Amino acid sequence: xxxxxxxxxxxxxxxxxxxxxLVLRGSDQVRPEKREAVLRAxxxxxxxxNAAARSLSEQRTRTVGVLLNDLRNPWFVxxxxxxxxxLHAHGLHMLLADARLNRRTxxxxxxxxxxxxxxxxxxxGTLPDPAALGAVAARMPVVLAGAREPVPPGVDQVAGDDxxxxxxxxxxLIGLGHRRIAHLAGYGAVGELRRRSFExxxxxxxxxxxxxxxxxxxxxxxxxxxxxxxxxxPDRPTAVFAVNDITCVGALSxxxxxxxxxxxxxxxxxxxNTSISRLRHLWLTTVDNAGHEVGRRAARFLLDRFERPxxxxxxxxxxxxxxxxxxxxxxxxx
Amino acid sequence: xxxxxxxxxxxxxxxxxxxxxLVLRGSDQVRPEKREAVLRAxxxxxxxxNAAARSLSEQRTRTVGVLLNDLRNPWFVxxxxxxxxxLHAHGLHMLLADARLNRRTxxxxxxxxxxxxxxxxxxxGTLPDPAALGAVAARMPVVLAGAREPVPPGVDQVAGDDxxxxxxxxxxLIGLGHRRIAHLAGYGAVGELRRRSFExxxxxxxxxxxxxxxxxxxxxxxxxxxxxxxxxxPDRPTAVFAVNDITCVGALSxxxxxxxxxxxxxxxxxxxNTSISRLRHLWLTTVDNAGHEVGRRAARFLLDRFERPxxxxxxxxxxxxxxxxxxxxxxxxx
DNA sequence: GCCCCTCTTTGGACCGTTCCAGAACCTGTC
DNA sequence: GACAGGTTCTGGAACGGTCCAAAGAGGGGC
Numbered sequence: 001x002x003x004x005x006x007x008x009x010x011x012x013x014x015x016x017x018x019x020x021x022l023v024l025r026g027s028d029q030v031r032p033e034k035r036e037a038v039l040r041a042x043x044x045x046x047x048x049x050n051a052a053a054r055s056l057s058e059q060r061t062r063t064v065g066v067l068l069n070d071l072r073n074p075w076f077v078x079x080x081x082x083x084x085x086x087l088h089a090h091g092l093h094m095l096l097a098d099a100r101l102n103r104r105t106x107x108x109x110x111x112x113x114x115x116x117x118x119x120x121x122x123x124x125g126t127l128p129d130p131a132a133l134g135a136v137a138a139r140m141p142v143v144l145a146g147a148r149e150p151v152p153p154g155v156d157q158v159a160g161d162d163x164x165x166x167x168x169x170x171x172x173l174i175g176l177g178h179r180r181i182a183h184l185a186g187y188g189a190v191g192e193l194r195r196r197s198f199e200x201x202x203x204x205x206x207x208x209x210x211x212x213x214x215x216x217x218x219x220x221x222x223x224x225x226x227x228x229x230x231x232x233x234p235d236r237p238t239a240v241f242a243v244n245d246i247t248c249v250g251a252l253s254x255x256x257x258x259x260x261x262x263x264x265x266x267x268x269x270x271x272x273n274t275s276i277s278r279l280r281h282l283w284l285t286t287v288d289n290a291g292h293e294v295g296r297r298a299a300r301f302l303l304d305r306f307e308r309p310x311x312x313x314x315x316x317x318x319x320x321x322x323x324x325x326x327x328x329x330x331x332x333x334x
Numbered sequence: 335x336x337x338x339x340x341x342x343x344x345x346x347x348x349x350x351x352x353x354x355x356l357v358l359r360g361s362d363q364v365r366p367e368k369r370e371a372v373l374r375a376x377x378x379x380x381x382x383x384n385a386a387a388r389s390l391s392e393q394r395t396r397t398v399g400v401l402l403n404d405l406r407n408p409w410f411v412x413x414x415x416x417x418x419x420x421l422h423a424h425g426l427h428m429l430l431a432d433a434r435l436n437r438r439t440x441x442x443x444x445x446x447x448x449x450x451x452x453x454x455x456x457x458x459g460t461l462p463d464p465a466a467l468g469a470v471a472a473r474m475p476v477v478l479a480g481a482r483e484p485v486p487p488g489v490d491q492v493a494g495d496d497x498x499x500x501x502x503x504x505x506x507l508i509g510l511g512h513r514r515i516a517h518l519a520g521y522g523a524v525g526e527l528r529r530r531s532f533e534x535x536x537x538x539x540x541x542x543x544x545x546x547x548x549x550x551x552x553x554x555x556x557x558x559x560x561x562x563x564x565x566x567x568p569d570r571p572t573a574v575f576a577v578n579d580i581t582c583v584g585a586l587s588x589x590x591x592x593x594x595x596x597x598x599x600x601x602x603x604x605x606x607n608t609s610i611s612r613l614r615h616l617w618l619t620t621v622d623n624a625g626h627e628v629g630r631r632a633a634r635f636l637l638d639r640f641e642r643p644x645x646x647x648x649x650x651x652x653x654x655x656x657x658x659x660x661x662x663x664x665x666x667x668x
Numbered sequence: 669g670c671c672c673c674t675c676t677t678t679g680g681a682c683c684g685t686t687c688c689a690g691a692a693c694c695t696g697t698c
Numbered sequence: 699g700a701c702a703g704g705t706t707c708t709g710g711a712a713c714g715g716t717c718c719a720a721a722g723a724g725g726g727g728c
Contacts, residue, residue, distance in 0.1 A: 018707070018710095022706095030706070031705085034707085056715085
């Protein structure tokens with residue numbers, strides 16, 4: 001009572017298993033009536049090809065592993081969408097693994113994917129173990145998507161252009177007439193890039209001495225605390241650029257609690273265009289990271305490496321766009 | 335230059351491939367020095383078992399497929415966590431597939447999982463095609479988790495107890511002194527259950543004629559619109575129970591826009607205890623669905639069916655808990 | 669020294685595919 | 699009718715593991 005195999009189909013159709021294989025792989029070297037007979041038999045038996053057997057024989061799985069650092073981060077869903085659209089068009093499947101879920105187990109979260117012999121690997125977000133990744137990259141194409149960490153050689157990299165994004169925000173605020181502008185910074189490569197770009201842009205506009213930076217931990221609570229410190233300063237900034245949306249929401253609470261109206265008394269900008277920023281109750285001005293494009297480009301890199309393995313690691317930065325919503329307004333002389 | 339196989343390990347260790355297999359599967363019928371030699375050879379070669387070959391031979395994959403209806407829904411992360419903890423303890427892996435991503439392709443989103451011959455299937459959220467699921471259930475254990483749809487025979491079901499959750503909310507509000515209580519209803523089995531239970535609880539407290547129901551579409555926008563209708567009524571309710579957090583956020587916007595203070599003028603309650611409800615800026619009173627327990631129980635059902643296949647479909651309802659936060663308050667005589 | 673028994677180890681079949689070399693079958697030509 | 703050449707079909711060898719029956723090794727008792 002086990003699932004039917006190619007032999008069962010062959011027997012039923014009165015042909016050899018090789019012919020069944022031929023038909024099922026879409027060969028045109030088969031007489032139409034035989035093809036029909038095979039397809040009918042397969043349909044009647046409810047035949048499904050066994051992926052394990054196929055990939056064992058073909059020496060490839062037609063599957064790409066996607067290693068997510070944390071399913072709770074919503075921003076990567078667009079990325080997955082872009083990734084999937086291109087991969088699927090090339091007959092490839094995605095296998096998702098969550099690093100956070102498997103962390104406790106003490107194993108490398110990529111292990112199950114590697115045992116399954118995926119044809120390539122997309123690491124989404126901060127990578128778990130750079131050294132291990134280098135070893136993996138020697139055996140199969142690897143792309144790091146959505147993070148700006150340094151990567152081992154031979155690994156491609158796709159991410160949003162954080163310098164450009166931070167510049168967009170800063171110039172938006174300057175364009176609205178703001179001069180005392182603060183940045184609620186974060187950590188990691190991304191936090192660093194956004195902060196640097198904020199500072200550089202302020203400098204370019206001769207506002208270096210009006211730029212203020214407070215550092216948070218990229219959580220709402222951290223954003224709240226940093227914003228309280230910031231907004232209690234005697235030279236209170238009139239605009240705040242937060243390293244991400246969640247920090248920005250913390251800042252929003254702080255502003256509200258201090259009796260400041262957003263955006264009339266203080267403008268706020270987030271980053272990532274998360275679903276939270278789109279809540280009409282918050283309606284944050286923010287930066288969209290072009291997740292879909294990041295995903296598509298990651299797929300592109302992978303497909304390229306399938307065709308021509310090896311070579312230098314490439315980098316692509318997707319251009320972010322500013323989403324102006326309700327938390328920014330022109331500077332009102334107090 | 336292909337990955338090493340069990341034969342390579344055998345050769346290097348100077349033993350037969352059968353012995354290598356024995357060692358790697360942890361048999362105690364092996365002399366310690368041979369075991370050491372094999373393990374050393376495996377380590378030196380960087381050997382990884384080939385999952386395809388193994389599952390082909392073993393006739394099982396040690397893998398459970400998890401079909402998510404939409405990665406954007408954050409509520410299932412806890413569920414996955416609970417699921418994973420038990421499965422992992424039994425040496426099983428999870429394979430994630432997203433129905434939404436694969437929908438466009440026109441195939442059944444479970445197809446890749448079935449081709450991979452997963453040992454069992456967990457469907458999280460609303461199921462795609464009940465008929466197809468019945469056919470699958472005949473071949474392998476299937477559990478529906480986190481949804482209350484009717485299921486084909488032989489399928490187990492785990493979900494939060496929506497009746498109990500809605501009752502908790504309603505009694506909480508009544509306990510605070512509210513009498514004119516409204517429900518922002520949703521759709522689907524879950525929407526139905528929560529609404530019915532709200533109505534029943536109101537009736538039990540002799541408040542049937544004070545209960546109001548407006549229906550939304552379970553989005554923020556829908557919640558907003560329904561709440562506007564509701565709060566503009568001459569007999570404006572003093573408390574609103576929304577079918578989910580996102581609807582509740584819409585209601586929050588509506589209240590604010592109408593100049594009503596939450597919770598002093600109107601109390602609001604959501605459902606699902608999403609990360610959104612935990613934002614201090616919103617701080618919604620809501621219901622926690624015990625996602626972790628749902629996940630663990632789903633794993634339990636699956637494991638049971640591995641041991642004793644067949645039998646009736648069972649149902650388990652996890653007990654939800656009320657999370658009282660900032661949007662509910664005792665009724666203030668206006 | 670031989671036999672028996674237990675503990676280790678091994679060769680080979682098998683899992684369900686793909687792939688390849690060659691067999692079988694046509695069709696047309698001389 | 700033999701032959702060439704193309705098209706269509708087939709058997710068997712992979713692929714990398716597991717599993718099982720049986721072989722080999724070692725020890726104890728006679």
